Amino acid sequence: MTEMKPLLSVQDITKAFPFPRDLLQRLRRQPGQAVHALNGVTLDIRRGETLGIVGESGCGKSTLARCLVRLHDCDSGRVLFGDTDIATLSGAARRAFNAKVQMIFQDPYSSLNPRMRVRQILTEALSVHRMRPAAEIPARIAELLDLVRLPMDAADKYPHEFSGGQRQRIGIARALAVEPQVLVADELVSALDVSVQAQVVNLLLALQDQLHLTVVFVAHDLRLVRHISHRVAVMYLGKVVEVGPTEALFSAPLHPYTQALLAAAPEIDPARRSRRVAAKGELPSPVNLPQGCLFNTRCPLAFERCFKERPALPASGDHRAACHLTQAEKE
Amino acid sequence: MTPALQVRHLSTTFGHHGTPVTAVDDISFDVMPGEVLGLVGESGSGKSVTLRSIMRLMPHHSAVTGSVLWQGCDLMTMTEAELRRVRGGEISMIFQEPGTALNPVLPVRVQIEENLRAHTELSAAGRAARCLELMDLVGIPDAKRRLTQYPHQFSGGMRQRVMIAIALASNPKLLLADEPTTALDVTIQDQILKLILDLRDELAMSVVFVTHDLGVVAATCDRMAVMYAGRIVESGPVPAVFAQPNHAYTRGLLGSVPRSGTERSPLLSIEGTPPGLTSRPAGCAFHPRCAFATDLCRRESPALQDRAAGQAAACFHSDRVIAAGLAGS
Ligand SMILES: Nc1ncnc2c1ncn2[C@@H]1O[C@H](COP(=O)(O)OP(=O)(O)OP(=O)(O)O)[C@@H](O)[C@H]1O
Ligand code: SF4
Ligand SMILES: [Mg+2]
Numbered sequence: 001m002t003e004m005k006p007l008l009s010v011q012d013i014t015k016a017f018p019f020p021r022d023l024l025q026r027l028r029r030q031p032g033q034a035v036h037a038l039n040g041v042t043l044d045i046r047r048g049e050t051l052g053i054v055g056e057s058g059c060g061k062s063t064l065a066r067c068l069v070r071l072h073d074c075d076s077g078r079v080l081f082g083d084t085d086i087a088t089l090s091g092a093a094r095r096a097f098n099a100k101v102q103m104i105f106q107d108p109y110s111s112l113n114p115r116m117r118v119r120q121i122l123t124e125a126l127s128v129h130r131m132r133p134a135a136e137i138p139a140r141i142a143e144l145l146d147l148v149r150l151p152m153d154a155a156d157k158y159p160h161e162f163s164g165g166q167r168q169r170i171g172i173a174r175a176l177a178v179e180p181q182v183l184v185a186d187e188l189v190s191a192l193d194v195s196v197q198a199q200v201v202n203l204l205l206a207l208q209d210q211l212h213l214t215v216v217f218v219a220h221d222l223r224l225v226r227h228i229s230h231r232v233a234v235m236y237l238g239k240v241v242e243v244g245p246t247e248a249l250f251s252a253p254l255h256p257y258t259q260a261l262l263a264a265a266p267e268i269d270p271a272r273r274s275r276r277v278a279a280k281g282e283l284p285s286p287v288n289l290p291q292g293c294l295f296n297t298r299c300p301l302a303f304e305r306c307f308k309e310r311p312a313l314p315a316s317g318d319h320r321a322a323c324h325l326t327q328a329e330k331e
Numbered sequence: 332m333t334p335a336l337q338v339r340h341l342s343t344t345f346g347h348h349g350t351p352v353t354a355v356d357d358i359s360f361d362v363m364p365g366e367v368l369g370l371v372g373e374s375g376s377g378k379s380v381t382l383r384s385i386m387r388l389m390p391h392h393s394a395v396t397g398s399v400l401w402q403g404c405d406l407m408t409m410t411e412a413e414l415r416r417v418r419g420g421e422i423s424m425i426f427q428e429p430g431t432a433l434n435p436v437l438p439v440r441v442q443i444e445e446n447l448r449a450h451t452e453l454s455a456a457g458r459a460a461r462c463l464e465l466m467d468l469v470g471i472p473d474a475k476r477r478l479t480q481y482p483h484q485f486s487g488g489m490r491q492r493v494m495i496a497i498a499l500a501s502n503p504k505l506l507l508a509d510e511p512t513t514a515l516d517v518t519i520q521d522q523i524l525k526l527i528l529d530l531r532d533e534l535a536m537s538v539v540f541v542t543h544d545l546g547v548v549a550a551t552c553d554r555m556a557v558m559y560a561g562r563i564v565e566s567g568p569v570p571a572v573f574a575q576p577n578h579a580y581t582r583g584l585l586g587s588v589p590r591s592g593t594e595r596s597p598l599l600s601i602e603g604t605p606p607g608l609t610s611r612p613a614g615c616a617f618h619p620r621c622a623f624a625t626d627l628c629r630r631e632s633p634a635l636q637d638r639a640a641g642q643a644a645a646c647f648h649s650d651r652v653i654a655a656g657l658a659g660s
Contacts, residue, residue, distance in 0.1 A: 056516035056517065057516055166604075193374055193543070194373065194584060194587045194588060195583055195600060195601035196600075198598035198601070199600045199602070201589075201598060202598055202600055205595060206597075220516070220517070222517070223546070223588060223589045223590075224589060226589065226591065227589030227594055227598070246594065250591070260518060261517065263521075264520070265517050265546065266520075266544070266546035266547055266549060267549060267550065268546050268573075268590055269573070270548075270550075270569045270570045273549065275528065276525075277522055279518040279521070279522075280522070282488055283516070
């Protein structure tokens with residue numbers, strides 16, 4: 001693929017969540033501690049692609065997703081939408097951005113107003129962004145329900161009258177109401193039963209084709225991410241450690257962490273069972289990050305340089321990893 | 332070989348505003364010595380109630396019938412005193428909610444020792460040594476110091492290891508594990524699954540492993556039983572069931588999981604959602620979601636019947652299900 005201008009460009013962003021300082025720290029004027037959620041993330045999102053973001057709990061996936069839609073402002077670095085730094089947007093420009101880049105949440109139940117019927121939920125989304133003249137709203141609602149494969153009578157029901165999978169569809173319909181270019185889905189189907197997950201995944205794939213959406217799919221389920229993504233970014237302790245086309249990344253992972261992660265995910269094929277433990281040890285705390293490479297506490301291949309110097313993600317190339325070893329091999 | 336555990340016609344009902352509802356409906360299965368049996372199914376299918384019923388750990392407003400034969404004795408008719416000796420002794424359990432199963436105000440050592448005192452003849456010195464040994468066995472480094480710590484000082488993965496250490500304190504012959512890795516990250520899940528398998532080999536214990544994750548079943552279980560709406564709808568050796576499901580629900584479940592080589596193509600999936608406890612359909616409970624259903628399925632409930640390759644299925648149209656295979660919908 002030729003280097004097209006990315007739709008969204010994440011440039012070296014960081015985000016920390018400080019703990020409240022305790023009394024002693026305040027008396028001594030000591031700095032408080034913080035969870036370092038994002039430690040310099042750089043990532044491009046291309047028009048029309050599905051970018052999968054994977055990693056284990058606490059690796060910063062959700063924080064990154066929230067920075068993309070500006071639910072969080074980042075501490076440093078910037079997120080460009082086209083040529084615009086989204087941190088500079090305000091007023092009408094910010095509303096327009098919010099409509100173009102929509103987030104769908106893991107738990108649609110907590111994000112759907114329980115006292116509103118589906119019709120009101122969708123009407124509200126349509127009117128906040130002044131998407132349609134009032135007279136066209138009923139037709140648009142019918143169109144949206146049809147898009148997410150819900151029956152027309154769903155419009156007159158309340159969220160609690162639906163199953164988890166159906167509520168997820170309502171969440172998707174609400175996001176689509178404002179005709180977004182980008183959907184950011186954070187653990188969209190994690191809470192659903194397997195058979196229902198498959199329904200929602202099928203719907204998402206169909207909608208993407210139909211509406212030419214760009215999708216950022218954040219999830220911890222490697223099988224799902226592999227199934228729906230064109231490209232995948234792997235995160236560890238608030239950094240992207242590897243990014244590449246899905247097939248290349250899964251068949252020939254470059255980073256030792258990606259290798260461990262893929263080996264640890266149980267194969268769905270009983271004939272390919274293994275008894276070797278993929279990665280020893282546990283995640284270091286995101287409060288006190290290791291020196292050097294963030295993976296050095298668990299990496300079986302770590303050498304001297306890994307404890308001194310933090311490897312960066314190479315700036316160019318389709319498939320790349322932030323690892324001294326793989327970079328040395330390439331040179 | 333005689334089974335280590337024989338469950339026969341186990342049913343569990345709850346009083347539900349006067350009308351009792353059935354959470355587990357007449358299920359029977361065997362667990363062989365040294366075997367890992369996977370109990371799979373979606374949320375609410377009755378997996379946890381099955382495990383708790385076996386151990387007679389159900390609340391008072393429930394009624395359990397059937398028999399559970401353990402080494403020739405029926406757990407259902409044992410006295411409470413006899414049962415207490417077996418429970419946590421020869422048969423151990425790991426619960427679905429790790430947070431609730433450990434006592435937050437007691438150091439880990441005390442909780443392991445409690446189990447040792449109840450189920451072994453060890454002296455105080457023997458118990459102390461065994462505590463260290465158990466921490467080692469489940470892969471918790473720095474055991475001496477960590478034994479003095481409280482549950483909140485452990486990470487989720489480490490707490491799960493502590494639970495396993497407690498469950499193993501008595502050298503159980505059967506481990507009943509309810510989603511022991513569901514809340515864990517995949518690299519930690521991998522460590523725990525392999526630990527359980529190693530312990531099975533070392534201690535020759537049997538394991539009933541409850542999970543909704545088919546990957547976990549593929550990676551760890553010898554045989555599997557698939558539950559739907561309180562019943563076992565299919566059982567058999569894991570490789571056989573994965574290669575050729577005989578029940579339409581198993582087929583849909585396996586087809587719902589993405590596999591490499593089929594990227595971005597529609598998954599098989601299953602229409603609709605699992606029924607609630609109070610709205611179980613008549614006939615085959617799966618019929619409203621089943622692409623193979625006929626009038627017979629809407630009228631009558633199919634019995635679990637033996638099929639080829641050691642499998643059994645409760646489906647009137649297994650032949651058609653097999654013919655349809657696992658390729659796309
Ligand atoms: N103490 C109880 N009182 C009443 N109903 C109960 C009780 N415990 C469980 N149930 C119901 O019994 C059914 C089976 O529940 P169970 O917990 O066994 O499901 P499960 O297969 O373990 O699901 P999950 O995958 O969510 O853990 C559910 O409908 C549940 O709501
Ligand atoms: S018995 Fe009928 S409804 Fe039930 S799974 Fe088989 S074909 Fe489907
Ligand atoms: Mg359960």
